[in-house]
Amino acid sequence: MSATDVTAPVARDGNASSRVAAGIRDAIAHGEYPPGSRLRQEEIAERFGASRVPVREALRALEAEGLVTLVANAGAWVSRLTLAECEEVYQTRERLEPLLLRHSAPHLLPEDLDRLEALATAMAATDDVGEFLRLDREFHMLSYSRADTLMLGDLVERLWNTTQPYRRAYTMLADADTRRIMHDEHHLMVVALREGDVEGAERTIEGHIRRTRRLLSRHPEVFSAE
Incomplete structure (x- = not known):
């Protein structure tokens, strides 16, 4: 069994809790734990070969990220948004992410731009929803990665985590x-960033986020209780 096998037992330490948190985060991204689903500590411990201590630490970390809701003496659930809450989060993202991109864009390196272009191409080439979501997150987080901000970057990442399951729903709902348009916008962002057209890149990302919000608003069933 390899050292990286997620089912292999590990010591009770920060590495174990980080590994469990990463596994749960990935499972949420892939739709294995939909919004509102119960996260049972004993099942998670068995799945990831960990004891209860790192599982509890992982759940607390995911709560801080906005992915998990913990209720005292009751348990843990994957965070769920109502349609109104989701619209508010996306409206917030529409305003904050262009600002974060403005902070980051002037400092992106040539290799960053090359990677962004490669990611945009890879997203257009895959039909796998989980793979697309992984690439899409890497694309946008990389575009923001050179921003030197006190709190804006962390806030945007938390908002992304909060809407992660609904990004999956959007991808599933999107027609040809x-x-x-989504893939074209990724390429347009790369072109604008290469040309130093920060305002153009800001307009593109704002419209990109707005389009997701508007499509989700037409599908209230996504937010219905299981």
Whole structure:
């Protein structure tokens, strides 16, 4: 069994809790734990080969990220948003992410831009929803990665985590025209960033986020209780 096998037992330490948190985060991203689903400590411990201590630490870390809701003496659930809450989060993202991009764009390195272009191409080439979501997150987080901010970057990442399950729903709902526009916007962002057109890149990301919000608002069933 390899050292990286997620089922292998590990010591009770920060590495174990980080590994469990990463596993749960990935499972949420892939739709294995949908919004509102119960996260049972004993099942998670068995799945990831960990004791209860790192599982509890992992759940607390995911709560801080906005992915998990902990209720005292009751348990843990994958965070769920109502339609109104999701719209508010996306409206917030529409305003904050262009600002974060403005902080980051002037400092992106040539290799960053090359990686962004490669990610945009890879997203357009895959039909796997989980792979697309992984690439999409890497694309946007990389575009923001050179920003030197006190709290804006952490806030944007938390908002991303909060809407992660609904990004999956959006991707599943998107028709061929919507997917084409989505991929075109990724490429337009790269072109604007290469040309130093920060305002153009800001307009693109703002519209990109707004389009997701508007499509989700037309599908209230996504937010229905399980």
